[in-house]
Amino acid sequence: MLMTDMTVSELGRRTGTTADTIRYYQRIGLLPDVARSPAGYRLFTDSDVERLAFIKRAQRFGLQLDQISELLGVRDRGLCPCGHTRELLTGRLEELDEQLESLSRLRADIEHLLQGDSPSEADDAWPCGSGLIEIGARPKGGRK
Amino acid sequence: MLMTDMTVSELGRRTGTTADTIRYYQRIGLLPDVARSPAGYRLFTDSDVERLAFIKRAQRFGLQLDQISELLGVRDRGLCPCGHTRELLTGRLEELDEQLESLSRLRADIEHLLQGDSPSEADDAWPCGSGLIEIGARPKGGRK
DNA sequence: ATAAGGGTTGGAGTTGACTCCAATGTCAAG
DNA sequence: CTTGACATTGGAGTCAACTCCAACCCTTAT
Known part of the structure; x- marks a missing residue:
């Protein structure tokens, strides 16, 4: 196994993926099957880092996995x-321009x-209500 | 009912929503409960159009509904x-810059x-394989 | 040699954001 | 006064993209 090889979680760390x-x-076939260590561990290379980076860029571009x-x-x-x-690509490029707009x-x-009315540096001085504003925890009831 | 009022599907038509x-x-509380016609039909106004447009923009910005x-x-x-x-907003703005990059x-x-190797205007002259490339239809098997 | 912390699998479950449905009511046109 | 295209509801179903799980195997440090 070459020095450049890495395990699945190492690849994850390098690309911000789990x-x-x-x-x-x-x-689902987005990444190829790669070489395995004797123990069966996946051995990824720099080209996989590149490929995964491409995938992430494409995702941000708004493309779906398929x-x-x-x-x-x-x-x-x-x-x-x-x-x-x-058509897929040029179409997406056009949409993108609309989106940027x-x-x-x-x-x-x-x-x-x-900006609004907030005093420059009094971040915590505002009455934020209760725990109403809790990102991550779905309100479920919703605010009306 | 004012002239400016509209039904649910009219609002949909104006905002590109169903x-x-x-x-x-x-x-889920993203849009408020609105007035109803005697028959119980929702009556939306221009402010709802505006609100929904804001929601769509925010979605394109990459925010989630909550x-x-x-x-x-x-x-x-x-x-x-x-x-x-x-933090939510400024954070998102920063991420956005990365994304643009x-x-x-x-x-x-x-x-x-x-560009690649493709001759300028020979779009249909390329061997596209079989029906392999079918957007919309999930490959399921995936290409390896 | 044992415990912590990685890796493996197939399959099931979750999340966000819709999307569809059946059963039923309303309205405008002919 | 019927036909067709709208509207209402609660609840169930779908879809993409993960995310988690149990039950197992491998490696390294103590």
Whole structure:
């Protein structure tokens, strides 16, 4: 086993992914089956780091895993961005421009919210209500 | 009922949402309960259009519904972007910048893919394999 | 040699965000 | 006054993308 090889959780650490997610990606074919150590441990290489980084970028780009899978197929074969795949990508690029547009509007909304009436550095001085505002814990009841 | 009032599907049409989704948003408290016609039909107003547009923008911004709910609470009360909420927003803004960065890298990847070896206007001239590349239909087997 | 902390599997469960349904009521047009 | 396209409800189902689990195996430090 080469020095550059790494286990599943090491790959996770380097890419900000969990071991479970990586194994999941292998199950659905997004990541290839890789070499194994004598004990059966997966041995990933730098190319897997690269591939996973590509996947994460593509996800942020707004593509779904099956679309990314398709893209990787094209990438792997180093050719054939044919009709359908072209449309997927150029279409996504266009959508993205719209999104950037609408995003800058939200950014304005948010700047407005952030400034509002709040005194500059009195973060904790505000009455935040009860534990009402609890990110992560779903309100379930919802606020009306 | 004022001229500006509209039914659930009209609101949907104006915002690119389905009636079901709008009712769902009401269930979870993202949209307020609104006035009803004598027959019990929901009567939405322009302010609901605005609110729903805000929600969609926030979604594109990458926020989840419960975070948006929180944001709307702040917006409704017109104040208190206190510690926690501030962090949510500024944090998201920072992440966004990273995303834009990583996005431009993917854009480069994609430009590369799009150009590749393909002759300029021979879109349909490429051997796309079988029906292998089928967006929308999950491969299930995955390509390995 | 044993305990802590990794790894393996197949399969089941969870989460977020819808999406659909049946049964029923309402409204405008012909 | 019926037909068709809307509306109402509560609850169940779907989908993508994880996330967790039990029951096991491997490695390293004490």
